[in-house]
Amino acid sequence: MALEETWHWRVDVSADRSVLTLAGEIDMSGADGFEHLLREMIGQARAVEVDMERLSFIDSTVLGALVAAHHEAVDRGVDLTVVNAANQVRRVLDMTGIMQLLDGAAPGPPVAF
Amino acid sequence: MTCWVYRPAMGSGGGDGVGTGLSSSGAGIGVRLLSEWITAARVTELRHAVVAEARSAGLVDGGLEDFVLAVHELVTNVVRHGGGSGWVRLWQHQDTLTCEVSDGGPGLDEVTVALAGPGEVGHRGLWLAQQLTDGLVITNGGQGTTASVTARIARPTTGEGR
Numbered sequence: 001m002a003l004e005e006t007w008h009w010r011v012d013v014s015a016d017r018s019v020l021t022l023a024g025e026i027d028m029s030g031a032d033g034f035e036h037l038l039r040e041m042i043g044q045a046r047a048v049e050v051d052m053e054r055l056s057f058i059d060s061t062v063l064g065a066l067v068a069a070h071h072e073a074v075d076r077g078v079d080l081t082v083v084n085a086a087n088q089v090r091r092v093l094d095m096t097g098i099m100q101l102l103d104g105a106a107p108g109p110p111v112a113f
Numbered sequence: 114m115t116c117w118v119y120r121p122a123m124g125s126g127g128g129d130g131v132g133t134g135l136s137s138s139g140a141g142i143g144v145r146l147l148s149e150w151i152t153a154a155r156v157t158e159l160r161h162a163v164v165a166e167a168r169s170a171g172l173v174d175g176g177l178e179d180f181v182l183a184v185h186e187l188v189t190n191v192v193r194h195g196g197g198s199g200w201v202r203l204w205q206h207q208d209t210l211t212c213e214v215s216d217g218g219p220g221l222d223e224v225t226v227a228l229a230g231p232g233e234v235g236h237r238g239l240w241l242a243q244q245l246t247d248g249l250v251i252t253n254g255g256q257g258t259t260a261s262v263t264a265r266i267a268r269p270t271t272g273e274g275r
Contacts, residue, residue, distance in 0.1 A: 006157055027157055028189050057160075059185055060237040067234045088178040095244065097231035 006030065007055070009037065017047035017079075025057035035065035042069060042078050050102075053084035063098055070101050079104060117224050119249040143206025146170065151199045151214070153192045159201055160185045163212070170205050171266040179245035180210065180264040186238040187214035187260045194218065195258060208266045217257040224251055 007024035018041045026034055041048045066082070073080035081104030085093055093099035146166040149159055163184050167177055184201065191199040196218030203212045226243050229236045239260075243249040246262040253259075 025157070027160065027185065028192065029153075029157060057182075059182065059189060060235070060241055061189065063237055064234045067232060071232070071234075088175075088182065091175070091178075092182070092241070096228065096237055096241075101231050 007034075009034075011037075011041065013045070017049055018045040019049045019051060021051045021054070023054035026055065026062045027057065027059045028061040031059075031061035031065045034062060035068055038065065038069040038080075039072055042073050042076060042080065045078065047079040048073065048081070050080070050082045051084050052082055052089050053086065055085070055089050056087070058089050058092060063092065063096055066098060066102065117226075117251040119226050119243040119251075143204045143209075143211075145202065145204045146210075147201070147203040149201050151188055151191050151201055151216075153197065156185070156188055156192060159188055163201070163203060166203055167210060167264075170210055171208075171268060172210065172264060176264065176267070180212075180262070183242040183245040183249075183262045183264075184212045184214070186242045187212070187262065190214075190238055190260070191216040191218070199257070205266075208268060210264045210266060211261055212263075213259060213261040215257060215259040224253075 007022060007026045007030050009023075010021045012019045012021070020037065020041060022034075038048070038050070070080055072078075080102060082093065082099065082102040085099070090099070093102070146169075147162060149155070149162065151159065160181060164177070164181050167180055172180055184203075188201055191197070191214055195216030199214065199216030199218075201212065201214050203210065205211075224239065225236070226239045226249070228240050239249070239251075242260070242262055246264050248263050249260065250262075251258065251260045
């Protein structure tokens with residue numbers, strides 16, 4: 001039985017950071033893939049930004065994936081942040097306290113040198 | 114038989130005792146909107162079906178999103194911890210929507226419905242289900258676990274109910 005694909009992603013890599021742009025709904029059927037993707041990005045960049053503007057649904061398994069990725073990022077000294085979360089996604093991140101782990105207190109402008 | 118009843122801790126819900134009845138099965142009261150078999154492959158499809166039915170029943174916006182996530186967390190629990198399959202049933206009685214999710218899994222020795230620390234990877238499903246609805250009731254009868262959540266439908270004015 002083919003599983004319906006409910007979410008999409010795009011990765012933009014630049015010199016100083018990688019941006020993961022998500023769209024759709026992620027639940028337990030996508031949480032493992034999402035975590036794998038995040039871990040891969042964390043292994044290859046100094047900063048990873050997850051843009052959730054077009055993401056309309058996450059559940060507790062996705063929250064778990066985000067927390068696991070956060071620990072991986074901390075261990076590797078990588079800056080992992082979530083931006084543009086809205087509606088249900090934002091509410092769930094806020095009420096569980098996870099947004100605070102990932103809001104990158106001072107995101108800062110693009111680095112220039 | 115063991116039964117746990119959780120009412121909302123925050124002020125957002127009604128807090129007026131809805132969902133505290135211990136007759137775990139309110140099934141049969143009101144209008145059945147949905148009755149579907151849960152499997153891992155159907156989790157997303159079932160969530161979309163609950164969205165459609167709950168919306169038709171009158172839930173909207175954040176209230177709809179909250180109820181749907183609560184039901185989804187209970188369904189996910191069945192797949193991950195409750196033996197992998199079970200039933201999800203949704204019905205409406207006047208302005209109350211109730212969703213009951215049951216499985217034939219080994220059951221739970223202990224049910225903890227507390228918010229996991231931000232750094233903890235798992236264990237948020239039941240807490241979310243409780244926080245996002247007007248009540249969560251978990252019944253463990255030795256032959257599986259049944260969990261139900263309720264939501265109140267805010268109606269501007271209709272000819273039915275009160």
